Structure formats: structure tokens, C-alpha cells
Amino acid sequence: MKIISQKEFPKRPLLYIPLLVLAILEIIGITIVKTGIPTMGHVTLTGLTALAFILINNRYIANDTEMFLEEQIAIRTKELIESEGRFRSLVNNIPGVTYRCGIEKYFPIVFLSQEIERLTGIPDINFLNDNNKTMLSLIPIEDQVLLNKFIRKALDEKSSYRLEHRILDKEGQIHWVLNKGNRILEGEKIFVDGVMMDITEEKRLAQDKEQLEHQYLQAQKMESVGRLAGGIAHDINNLLTPIMAYADLLSPLVEDDSEEAAYVKQITKASTRARDLVTRLLVYSRQQKQEYTELDLNETIDEITLLLRETLNRKIKMIIRTTPQLPFIMGNRNQWEQVVMNLAVNAGDAMPNGGVITIETHTEEDQVVLAVSDTGLGMSTEITEHMFEPFYTTKGMNGTGLGLATVYGIVERHKAKITVSSQQDRGTEFRIAIPIAQS
Numbered sequence: 001m002k003i004i005s006q007k008e009f010p011k012r013p014l015l016y017i018p019l020l021v022l023a024i025l026e027i028i029g030i031t032i033v034k035t036g037i038p039t040m041g042h043v044t045l046t047g048l049t050a051l052a053f054i055l056i057n058n059r060y061i062a063n064d065t066e067m068f069l070e071e072q073i074a075i076r077t078k079e080l081i082e083s084e085g086r087f088r089s090l091v092n093n094i095p096g097v098t099y100r101c102g103i104e105k106y107f108p109i110v111f112l113s114q115e116i117e118r119l120t121g122i123p124d125i126n127f128l129n130d131n132n133k134t135m136l137s138l139i140p141i142e143d144q145v146l147l148n149k150f151i152r153k154a155l156d157e158k159s160s161y162r163l164e165h166r167i168l169d170k171e172g173q174i175h176w177v178l179n180k181g182n183r184i185l186e187g188e189k190i191f192v193d194g195v196m197m198d199i200t201e202e203k204r205l206a207q208d209k210e211q212l213e214h215q216y217l218q219a220q221k222m223e224s225v226g227r228l229a230g231g232i233a234h235d236i237n238n239l240l241t242p243i244m245a246y247a248d249l250l251s252p253l254v255e256d257d258s259e260e261a262a263y264v265k266q267i268t269k270a271s272t273r274a275r276d277l278v279t280r281l282l283v284y285s286r287q288q289k290q291e292y293t294e295l296d297l298n299e300t301i302d303e304i305t306l307l308l309r310e311t312l313n314r315k316i317k318m319i320i321r322t323t324p325q326l327p328f329i330m331g332n333r334n335q336w337e338q339v340v341m342n343l344a345v346n347a348g349d350a351m352p353n354g355g356v357i358t359i360e361t362h363t364e365e366d367q368v369v370l371a372v373s374d375t376g377l378g379m380s381t382e383i384t385e386h387m388f389e390p391f392y393t394t395k396g397m398n399g400t401g402l403g404l405a406t407v408y409g410i411v412e413r414h415k416a417k418i419t420v421s422s423q424q425d426r427g428t429e430f431r432i433a434i435p436i437a438q439s
Helices: 013-027 047-092 115-120 124-128 141-157 200-253 259-284 297-311 333-349 381-386 403-413
Strands: 097-101 109-112 160-168 174-186 189-198 293-295 316-321 329-331 355-364 367-374 417-423 427-435
Touching: 097 115, 097 174, 109 124, 115 124, 115 160, 115 174, 141 160, 141 174, 141 189, 174 200, 200 259, 293 297, 293 333, 297 316, 297 333, 297 355, 329 333, 329 427, 333 355, 333 367, 333 403, 333 427, 403 417
Parallel strands: 316 355
Antiparallel strands: 097 109, 097 189, 160 174, 174 189, 293 329, 355 367, 367 427, 417 427
């Protein structure tokens, strides 16, 4: 509070008027009761003079007090605005979405940092101005139950929470966040304060690492199985050689229409089938030498398609989509015909009631991609983990378990990569990326 000093007093001319009147009254002899006479410089005042001075002076003190309070309010308001600005700047520069929400149903949003726009593409103001946008409205339904459970537990136990969950952006794309928060008590109100850190890239890298580790283990397993299959194939081939030789020796010794001739034919037929299995095992184990030449995969597909249309169920429709002027690959034509045939037949077996098989080719960077897809029954995760193993089959006695194993062996020999995506009752797609032949 500012008090008027003696030095400031003369600067207020209105104060002299009542003092002048009182001075005149004293000069003409009017008696006034004197009480506690104050002094102001060299002027001596009566009680009434003092009263008049005090009343007038208090008026100016009140005015000065009002001005002082207004000035202080303005200063404090400015300080608060600056403080809030610093706080918002700090919060908005935190690499994560900071938030405050109520504890009512669905956790209504009270505050949300601008980082939410970078994460979801939706400005923070949209959430604050829309009562229907709550904390749970950002999150897929599958994760809402989990987040609600964690937050409610933290509220009950007056503790914090931490979990990973998904969040949707305005395009419906999924991002992964690490959500950490606490129960906050302000007066009689309870809030939930927290921060959501975008960990989408970390999740992707972790999944890639896990996939690479799985592929590495799978490759090691397949290599071991391949060596075993190759050894077995050589042993079987050694047994088949004399059987087929003796069958050839017996054949001219029996009459063509005799019962013995029929037996010899059955021996030869069974031996031939066994030799075919050995050949496929050797292909899988990469122990059979093959000649490689520049190959147009489109021509190979065109040639095998005619045979496939005669082989597959009449209820199955085939769609061929080949890219014109496809770059050459280095490969063995017979083996790639076998790959297309095995994949197409496998797809046909998955569609007993009919469906669509699509065979496509296109280029991706320095690779030619062969894709064979169907609209069949699909495969479970358990099946896809074992489908390339020799003798693994889901067809019972009707399958040898070497169809996809042979495909895998051929793909590996051509330094190509094969991937499969399948959903039960939605179909399966095999994609093979083959290096383009170097000119």
C-alpha cells in the first residue's frame, strides 16, 4: 500500500482548499475545539482541520490502493500466462503424449499434449472440444479392456500403471505405445496423469529380429533334415538299383500275357515310383546336379498351365497374370515347372469344392517374383511351421509329404526366398523372390 508523504502532499492542489477555509475561520476568531493537533510542515491544524485532511487523504490512499491492486493483478496474470506458456512448451516438447483424464466411465480427457497430432494426425483441440472423445476412444476394442483393468487397479491401489497397447490414427492405422500413468489427487478431485510413448518402430524391429531368428532356426533345421534326407535317398537308391536291374533281366524271360509278366511289371512300376521319390529327395537335399540356363519364367508357366488345366478339378478356375517382358532368371526349366506344378496341385487339394488359383509374376527391384495363391481352406500356424519338412503331410495316406519339401529345395538351390501367408478359411499365398540373371 502506498502512503502519501509530506513531499508529495503539496503536489495535490485540491488539499489546500479545506485547509485555506479553516485558516480563514481561525483568523476571524471562530473558536474550534482542539484535539490532537497534527502538523504538516509549518502549518498548525485544529481537530476539524485534521479531520478534513484525513478524510481527503484517505480518499487518495483508497485510490492508490485500488491502482496498486490492479497493478499487482496485472503482474500476476502476466506471470501466470508466461508460466503456463513455459509449461505447455515443456510438455509439448516431451517425446510422448502427456495426458490427464477423469476417472469417470471411459476416462474423459481433461488435457492432452500436441504430440497426439503427430501420433494420430488429430489435433489435441479436437479431443478437448469433443466430449465423445475419451481415452478409450483412441484404442482398439481388443485393448480397451486391458487398459481399463490397469487404470482401475491403479486407482484402487493408489499406485501407478505401465503397459503396452495399440492406438489408432485418423486413417485407422495401428501404432504401438508404452503407456505409463499415476493416480493424482488435487483437492477433492482425482485424476489420472500419464504419458504414452510411441514404440511402433521398436516393435517392428523386435518382430523383424524374432522373424530372422525363426528363419535362421528353420534354415538350420531344414539343412539338418536335408542332409538326413540326402543320406536316406542314397541308401534307397542303392537298394533300388539291383531291384530294377533284376526286373529288367526277368522281363524278356516271361511271356507278355503271363501272370509272371504282370508281377515283373508291378516290380518295375513300384521301383520307378521309388526312384522318383529318391530324385525328389535329392533335389530337396540339393545333392543332385542340375544345369542352369537363362530362363523366361513366363514361358515356363505357359507350358505347365496346359497340363494343370487337365490335372486340376474342373470346379477350379485358374487365373494367370504374367508381367510382359519379364527379366530372365538363372535356373533349371524342369525344376521350375515342378515348383509351379507342386504349388498349384497343393492349392487344388485345399479346394475340394472348387475355387480360384491365381499364378502371377512381376518384378521387385532386382528380383522376379512368382506368386501362387488360392481361395481354399488355408493353413494353421502349426501346419505352416512344418509344411516344408520332408514326409510331413496333412493328406494322410494320399500324400507323400514331399511336394512342398521339393519346392523348398529347388528354391534354395536357386538362391531364392519363399514366404507363405495363410488364413484358415481365407486361402493361402506362396511368394518366391528369384534373383534376376546377371547379364
